[in-house]
Amino acid sequence: MLAAHDKVRHSKGLLARWRGGKARLWALTLSHCSLTIRLESLERKGNLHIICLGPERIHAPVQWTDADITISLTEHGTYLVSDQNNDVVIWTEGIEVKENCKPIFEVEEN
DSSP states (O other): OOOHHHHHHHHHHHHHHTTTSEEEEEEEETTTTEEEEEEEETTEEEEEEEEEEEEEEEEOOSEESSOOOEEEEOTTSOEEEEEGGGTEEEEEEEEEEEESOSSOOOOOOO
16 A cells, blocks of 8 residues: 555656646545546547545536646645646545546547
8 A cells, every 4th residue: 555645756746647638526435435536638549547545625616627636735644636726626535546547438429
């Protein structure tokens, strides 16, 4: 299991790869107390899931474009998921970041 600082560092590269994509609040699961944010891009196949474990407060639109999400640690040892340009702030106890979660949609060609 990765330490908190390692999780933040690991997520930076993945978030940079999906910067500029479309973000969507994908799933709120009450039984496991988690919120999944899904990032997709017209430039590549696949997706990125940001899974907020034990979200404490959620302030975000349902979906937004030109996503620029960051993850940081708070002084209390919890996580802050934010996208300042799109008015997104989520405080959460834990975080997981996973690439290419099902369903995976094909990129449409013009």
